[in-house]
Amino acid sequence: MSLMVQKYGGTSVGNIEKIRNVAARVLESYQQGHKMVVVLSAMSGQTDSLIKLAHQMCEDPDPRELDVLLATGEQVSIALFTMAVKSMGYDARSLLGFQVGIRTDQIYGKARIQEIDTKRLFDELEKNRIVTVAGFQGLDEDGNITTLGRGGSDTTAVALAAALKADVCEIFTDVKGVYSADPNVCPKARKMDVVSYDEMLELASLGAKVLEIRSVELAKKYNVPIHVRSTFTKESGTMVIAETKDMEKVLVSGVAYNKNEARITVKKVPDRPGTAAKLFQPILSAGIIVDMIVQNPSESGMTDMTFTVLKADFVKTMKIVRNIAEEIKAEEVIGDENIAKISVVGVGMRNHAGVAQKMFQILAAESINIMMISTSEIKISCIIEEKYTELAVRVLHKAFELENGALQEEK
């Protein structure tokens, strides 16, 4: 007999009928003899409605009270779900963050789970009850309600699986698994049967929005196997697990893109110690996250600094940078919102040369200009003109043989 954590997202519990279907699905696993812990998100649209309500009340709602408000969304879904299970003749209990003892830090709106007291959970499981836990919420050490931020229910599920030493954490969503590329852009994208935590981290942060990135970090830390699958089919989805020897046989496992960034270049900055610090300090102080940073080799004591920020922060950042540019006597500041980041990801890159070279050649063959490059052990990212995004994804996906069974899981 195994212990299973299942998490269902907002679209899976979007209305009464869907919640009833999820109950039936959970009962199937229960009847197979698994001990079941079920984590639910708020019904789809619910969190957005609550945020809207808060903003009708005031421009900048108090973060503590916003968390009190938002936490009701999940409370509604677990109550309704547990009613459904009980009306089908099975014993179940809903538990809120404070009842499970999900202890977090004090950062309202994006709290991190620090500890889970498993006693109550094990007590309920002992009684053969299906335990339903509100996702997305916890309690700080002073007993205040906190929420974990967007996608927080994934993190709740993985954290519970880790604390309970569950055999698997199944994440049910509205897609069939993790794809080698966005199927909307690349119709020949393949569902991956297996992907490593590290690859998933790169794919998630690059825009493959299937799993919340912190949940993957957590799963990696505690070695929790995640099964990402669809609520609406019985097919198995994608297993996200620790890296295996087999995975290294494949150079590239996926191609991701991200259109949410903008690029800023500061031209002809005096190339001396402290310039970079002077430039980035006020940006970071303003809470702006800088993603890629590239500095060109110096020419006659001058250098160009280029970096990317989220499009949402572009205007704010340009304003800050223009002020500093004057101060550090830079020649010019250039901004560009029409860019995209294309990345190829794969643990196989670690031991194989030539992936970068191949990527550049493929893009060049389509006359796609590369504006910035950044690499990690298992990923190569290029900034290109936004209009070429879909083309780039498709040609890279084809060139790295992702379409035709080159993935190890197909062997």
Add this chain to the structure above:
Amino acid sequence: MSLMVQKYGGTSVGNIEKIRNVAARVLESYQQGHKMVVVLSAMSGQTDSLIKLAHQMCEDPDPRELDVLLATGEQVSIALFTMAVKSMGYDARSLLGFQVGIRTDQIYGKARIQEIDTKRLFDELEKNRIVTVAGFQGLDEDGNITTLGRGGSDTTAVALAAALKADVCEIFTDVKGVYSADPNVCPKARKMDVVSYDEMLELASLGAKVLEIRSVELAKKYNVPIHVRSTFTKESGTMVIAETKDMEKVLVSGVAYNKNEARITVKKVPDRPGTAAKLFQPILSAGIIVDMIVQNPSESGMTDMTFTVLKADFVKTMKIVRNIAEEIKAEEVIGDENIAKISVVGVGMRNHAGVAQKMFQILAAESINIMMISTSEIKISCIIEEKYTELAVRVLHKAFELENGALQEEK
């Protein structure tokens, strides 16, 4: 400096604008130097919507889970209210039942408060924060969420006032106070400036729906002065307090009516020990509350038993009674839904004879037939035909001089 508990009902916090107005009103009291604890109900309509949702899920929702669901209503209002107060520049904190330590028994849907841990409340008040508490909810000794039933927020407010030894518990509602009769029926009804706990208990249970009856019992037990007043005016309302000598000078302080009961008569029951027990045991076992019971004097070993139940329980009760009637060899069972109960209430009755006699005469003068009579120390109730309800209220109200300043608070 005094400590004040204020409670605002669902219509007072029915939308964003109204919540903002309540915040402004609370701040007025705060600025006058009072320490403030604010108890809120769910936004009007919210609790009903949630109940509807539960019944869409299943016919007979699990009571534990229904409480988890319903408790979200008050959580939403306190979060929004506290945001409003903070956006106006004042410090405030919302607290849920579990955070305040409102310990109840385990009867889901109509739990009773057993204990309140005041530590957290006093801590927050020490910091000069306005403390907002979710009404209607608590936690049982196993850490499950419970709700207190309809009107439960009144009880929360009075219980908090008792536990904190507050100077006053102000109950804000959509009427100006407690009236000598229903103003819709009796346009000359007067708002009472003061009424005793006992009178209020009789008036509340008889249908003057201003204050939840358990909250009045609690206020009486702990001698908490209640001020019932309108959210929408500055006028003072009605003080509900312990009986004073002055109150006894008035025979009748109010006239109440109740159209929610039905009458059942069991004709010619053998008049011997155990008959009443046999008749009522199965009714009470079915959870049906019997209000008035009258047994006529025995004639030749036979007696008639008449009693009233809620109209909602009428059909169910008739079915049960017909079965027993056969068993105990009663002659006939007669039911009547078209009745009303008219009551006159006043602590002055204790020391003055003749109130009953006067009531009977006044009703007789209007040719209103009395079907049943029941009396207590401070109340006389008569069952009459429903169609005479309004007429009876008006003539009694006039005859007992409630219209023209006869109340002690007018002196």
